[in-house]
Structure formats: structure tokens, C-alpha cells
Amino acid sequence: MEIENNLPKTFSPEGIEDKWYQRWMDAQSFKPKKGKQNQTFTMIMPPPNVTGKLHMGHALNATTMDTLTRYKRMKGFETLWIPGTDHAGISTQSVVEKLVWKQEKKNRHDLGREEFVKRIWAWKEEYGSEIVSQQKKMGVSCDWDYSTFTLDEIPNKAVKKFFVDLFNEGLIYQSDRLVNWDPALQSAISDAEVEHKEVKGFFYYLKYKVKEEPGMELIIATTRPETIFADTAVAVNPNDERFKDLIGKTAIIPICNREVPIIGDEHVDIEKGTGCLKVTPGHDFNDFEIGKRNDLPIINILNLDGTYNKNAPEIEGLKTKDARKKVEEILLELGELIEKKDHVHPVGHGERSDEIIEPMVSKQWFVNTTAMSETAVKAVENGEMTFFPKGWENTYFSWLRNPKDWCISRQLWWGHQIPVYYCRECDAKWAAEETPEECVECKSENLFQDPDVLDTWFSSGLWPLSTLGWPDEKAMKEKGFDRFYPNTVLVTGYDIIFFWVARMMMMGMKVTEKAPFEHVYIHAIVRDKQGRKMSKSLGNGIDPLDMIKQYGTDAMRFTLAAGSGYNRDLNLDPERIEGYRNFVNKLWNAFRFIHPYLDKAKDELPVKSEWHLHDKWILAELNTVAKKMNESLDLYRYDDACSEIYQYVYDKFCSWYIELSKNILNGSNEKEKIIRATMLKFCFKKIVNLLHPITPFITEEIWGYLENEKSLLIAQEYVEFDHTLENSEVQEMMNKFIDITTGIRNIRSSVNLKPKDEIDVKIFTDDKRLAKFVYESRHFLKDLANVKSGTIRSKNAEKPKKSASLVTTHCEIFIPLEGLIDINDQVNRIKKDMEKTQADYKKVEAKLSNMNFMANAPEEVRTEVIEKAKLFQDKLSSLNEILESFQ
């Protein structure tokens, strides 16, 4: 019988992806709706930089979040996923600055602040949404009406309010302190933005004269000889016998011949270097502390661009690298450099610029985070917020339990300008949410605003609040702040636990006294197949958009989801995407198979008494999968969820149920056909339902066929466990039936039978339920293993001699092929099986003869082992019997 099928043989994702995304948008499918759970599910999307391009990290983040969102939505939560973009101060400013330079040969100072910021906005309007359209290609089902940009009015209000409140509380203050100065950006950056890298350098051993002890020379080891111009002391450990007598005397710095005191400070490590330390409070964090303790003056020898200033006349105008060479030359000439040794040491680099960070004293704004950190730590300790996987809380704790004040001011133009105002007439300085008209003290109108902007993370830290309208009451009401805050879960990578998660916890709890999320799921970082970080310089990046083009979004998403559990790295090999593309195609072809029978299918399942054994089986298996998928997704085990449905589709539905259906669908019993068509359709609806959160496009496409586009799959209820479908007995029997079928195929293969060769099979078993099951399934063996005829008997019946055969733990299978088989081959097969079974048997037998095992092992384990022993014994005696038949 020819079956018409007008569906394409391979599934092509192009076209259908955009189609369905648009349908979902048109149907407002991404908007929160009240559902059967009577609970909200809220999540914010980590806002990508407006300058960003979609990379694998985004793709993974989008996949895990969208899977979760679709799952929760289908489960009946009022689901809100909030998208947005980040202004990303530094990177956006430098992108536009470069562009302006390229086009007009002007830098930002040539344009002036107002004009330059205008250019950035213009750039943002034109190019800032590229990342958004790329996210849509991934299928993200977020509510775009909530989309927020970190420089929008509400986040700006949030930033101002938070700043002003903390300022008035005294938690935000301005101070002249040593900060991490990035000479490339010409801005301060926070501790968290400094990356320490191992750098090859030298230890320089310098001679310092002691004024009071002519002829005496102190040897000081340093990695930064160029900073001697900023030295204001020499320090030794007060307990160091070698030097303690020098404390209070005076050292003379080489080259500049300045006199500085020799001081004692516990910080000095007697073992390290020479035990003598040059103290440079203006350019070293430890020295700054020593300086504070000992009241030392601070000398700044650097300009903002990283060149040395007039306080270091010999190296004025040079940058550190050249300055160091120059100083080395001068010291050599003077004979003050005794030795230069190779030395590898960590050096701070700017996270964005990758420039060497110069510690420099500068007036900056800081947040005192002591109290906020403590609150944030407690929230995790007492379970108000939980990390998945739990281990990440250690990373979180380690940072928050050692809080340092956060430097929040940046000398940039793109960002939230600090809402602090100064009066030119008097010395007044105050913070205000609204731009003031006059001085709070003297009423003068001659005011100016602090020119600095805030660290980007200051506004990102308020993201869970500001995306829901805070602090604007009208907006909060419109956006449902009370319902949607706190968020249910935050999904992000471990690289921004400090930057972002910790800050949101601190800031969110400061404002609302509630943790901004219940769960934080930390997903892996995507690496290449060899486990290396994807980077431009290595050229090992995999572009998600290329992959989508090549294999489709669904395949890409399934791959990422299948690789996401509680692991910290995801090593991605494009071959895996290809493999899952094949799976998507398999699903499509399974659908192609049932498609012609859909019009026979009824909407409701038939009464249970009409279910075939195989129907009971496939529904019981489906039910098991539904249970496991729900459990897995609740725990963010996307890997388990993927493997469950993958195995069901491949190894249960396609390999067996479809094969077992052919006999019926091609048969003549119309009633049976209708029932089977109904079953196939029912199962398929459940399969695409279960898969939809992971692979939304193909499932929605198939759903369209199954339901004649009367409804959207995205809005269906997710399949859950249904105890009425449970049937462990039929599952057990079916597994044995599968064993038998595979056994027959195995025998066929062992005697090189062609697929077209029909056979006669004799099965011997003492398991009556199995005998019944096999008997009822006997007609299917024709389709499954080309069995023409056969018998099922008990084991004590007479068996064929010199046959091809195979023994399982529950039955013996014979294919009588007198004269056609190679006796030696068969004997060897049996012998090999015997060896293996004997080994298995010995293992369990050893346990049974172990008195300690019998005395200590729990009852159920003992029973299990005893049963196994019996099975192996039976199998052995069957094998023995067969072997004898060949004698």
C-alpha cells in the first residue's frame, strides 16, 4: 500500500523559526497570565551590553532561561521574563570614541561632553538593538514590553534615589585614597575590575645610604625602581635583629638623594627580599597603609595618562616601561644597582583595557559595603536565597565576608552622572534626586554637578528593582512590582557572582529587606572542545548565529541544554550540534510517519479495556519520562531532562512503538487502526509538549499539524505525572520482549542471515506472564525480525539439536537451521557466553558464601543477590544443555 506523504523528508528550520516567533508575539504569548499555580515566576535577563554581539555564553544563558520560562509558563505560573540592555559605560564609550576618531579624526575632548554623549545615544539608537534581534533568533520568550535600558528614566531615578539615600546615611562618601587607576581609560576602576596576571619582571637590588652611618649601605629589593621618586620612607621589621637599630635613622634615596626616615613596621616580611622595604605610599596599596600608620607624606609622580610628572624629573613624560629602563641605566651609571634577578610576580591589569593598573591617589566616591555585605551573606546562610549548584555559595561568601569599600566613580562621560552638586559661592556639597535650582546653604544659583559617572554595576545592581518600576510608584503599579518582586530565580555564569549577584543582593536587600531572588542558578561557561576559553586571539570561537544557520536553533538549544547541569564548563564541539540536529530530524520523520494516519485519530483515548499491551507500555514509559523531566527541570538539571526525552523518542517511541504499529496500520482491522492512530497522536502530542521548552520551534510546527493550528503549544499545560498510566508489569514484560527480539536479531546476524530470509523460532521459558506477552505479540515478530513461524514452550519441552541459539536470563531462543550453520561458530558463541555468565555467577556466589555479607547486608539486598544467583545458574544450565546438544 502506498502512503502519500507530502511533508519534506528532512526538516528545514529556516522559515519556520521566524514564522513561529512572530505568531507567539502576535498572540501575546510572552505576557504574564494567571495560571493554575496561582503563583508568579519572575526572572530578569542579564542585560547584555548594547555594543554586544551574541556569543555562545549568551546562547547558553538564553537557552537555559528560555527553557525554564517556557516550562514554568506551561506549568501554570504567571510567568514574566524581563529583557533589557546595559549601557556598559567603558566599552560603549570607547566604541563610539574610536568610531568618531576614524570618521572625523576628533577625540571626545574635541567634541565636548554634551556633543559626545549625543553621539553615543545616536549610535545606541542605530546599533544598540542588534543583540536584541539576535536574542530573538534564539527564541527567547521574554516580555519585550518590559524591556529596559540601564540609562532609561526609571533606572536613572533608581540610581539617584539609591545614591542619595546612602549618601544621606553616610554610606556613600568621597575620599582621597589610593585607587586602581587605569591609564588607558584615564579613570579609576573598582577592585573587582582588576585582574592579576603573572608577569615576568625583575628584582632590582638598590643601595640606599644611611645618613647617620657613613659607609653603611642598605640593600633594598624592588620590582619597581622607577617609583623611588615617590618613596617617603624605608621600612624594616622592628623584630629584625639585623636592622632594628636603624629605626629612627635616615636613608638617602639614590638618584634624587632625598632623605627619608627609616621606620619599623610589622608588615615588613623578614624573609622576603632583603628584609628592607622602600615605602611608596602614593603608588602601592600596602605602602599606602604603612604610610597611614606612620604618618608619612604622599608623593604622586604620575600624570593621569600614566606618564611620569615633574616630581620625577629624570623620567618625566615617560611611561612606566621606558621609565624603568631609564632608571635602571642611571642607577647602573651611579653604581647604585647591585643586582638584577628574574622575578615572576602578579601585576594588576584592567579587566576591560588590559592595561597595567597604576595605583594612584585620587579623589573618588566610595560605598561602604560592610553592613550590606553582612545582610547579603545572612540571606544565603538562612536559606532565603539558594545557589544551584550549592557549591557556588562559597565563592559568594568568600567575597562578601571580606568586604572592601566599593569605588563607584568613573572619570567617563557615558553613564549615570553622580547626583552630587557643588556650590561655587560657598563650600556646600550635597546629593539630590532632582537637579537643584539653588544652593542649599547660600541660595546661590552658581552650581555645578559632579562630572564623574557611576560604575556600570551600580545601575546593574539595582536591576531587579528598576525593571519593575522602582522607585516610581506609578511605574511600580503598572509593572506589578508587588507581585513580581522578589524574582523567582536568577540565571547567570559564575564569572559575575561578585560583580553582579553579590551587588544585586546587597542593593536589593538594602532597599526592600528582601533577597531579590529565591534561587540563583549558575550555569557553565562555554569553552571550545578542548576546554579552552573561546577568544578572538585563539580564533576558536563558535558563532551561535552560524550554528543556527547551519543546524537550526532547536538543535543548537538542545545541545546547550544537554550540556547544562551542575557542571562549571561546557566544552562545545560543533559535531554535537550536528548530532542533535539529527535528533531533531528524527523527531520530524517520526511525525512524518504518523502524519498520514492523523485523520483517523480520535481526540480522546479509547477506554482502557481496548488498549493493546504495547499501548499500555508506551504510555507507561511516557509517564515515567514526564515525571523525570518535571523533576529534572525543577532542579535545573537540563542535561537529565534532555537525556530522558532523547531516549524516549529514539529508543522507545521510534525503535519500538512505531515499528510495532506498522503491522496494525497496514492491517485490515479498522477498529485497531483507529485506536493505534489515536495512540500515536496522543503520544506525539505529549512528546512535543515535553520537548517544547527545549526545542520550541519544531515542536510548535508539529503541534500546528496535530491541532490544525487551532491552538498554540506554547500555551498548553505541561505534561505531568499521571498515576493512572503507571504499569510497571507491562514495562518489565516489554523489556523482556525487547531482549527476545534483540536476541533473535543477534542470532540472525551471527549466522549471516540476510534481512529477507524468513525464519522459524522456538522459544522456551518458564515465565508464564512472559509466555503470554510474547504470544500476544507474536505477529509483530515478523516486522521486527522477519520471523515467519514459531512456538513458545516451557523449558522442560524437547529442544532442537544443533541449532543456532541464544540464552537470556529468562528464556532460551532457538532457530533450527539444520545443516546451514557453522557448528564451531555456534559452540564458540555459547562458550563465550558461558565464561561471562560464570564470572557473573562467581561474583554473586562469593557474596552468598560470605558469612559477613549474609549477616550484615540488608534483607532486600540479600534477596536480590539470591535471585541473581538463581538467574545465572539457570542460564548456565541452559547453556550447558545446548552445548551438550552439539556433542
Place this chain on the structure above:
RNA sequence: GGGCGUUUAGCUCAGCUGGGAGAGCGCUACCCUUACAAGGUAGAUGUCGGGGGUUCAAUCCCCUCAACGCCCACCA
């Protein structure tokens, strides 16, 4: 220097509260069988990093060593 993590089949990884080692990809042989060659059927492959301990029983718990990776930390 402190902390965390990893080490299981050729590759990428799962293995939950200890009780006969798993998946995907790859590989081998045979098959263009009317859903699918982006496929089917059958098959091979592991001293579960080394050593020690607890236990009747250890891939799983404890100790120790080794290799690799990550994070934090003051550029003497």
C-alpha cells in the same frame, strides 16, 4: 599564600541517600527494509588518576599523593 573544582570507554560527559560500570559522538560489520542514509540492525571498547583506610560491600565516604583547571590575594 588561601580557597574551590576536575581526573570514569578514542572524544565530551552522566552516575542522586555506598549493593551487578552508563549516555551521546566516534569506531567495526552487514543493510538504499515503503518515517528517517541527518537512517536501520548487530557489535567491540573501561586496573572509574595512584596509594592507603572505613565497611559484609567503595566510582561513590575518609586520609594521602599526583596531574590539570579556576577564583581570591600586597608588583618588596
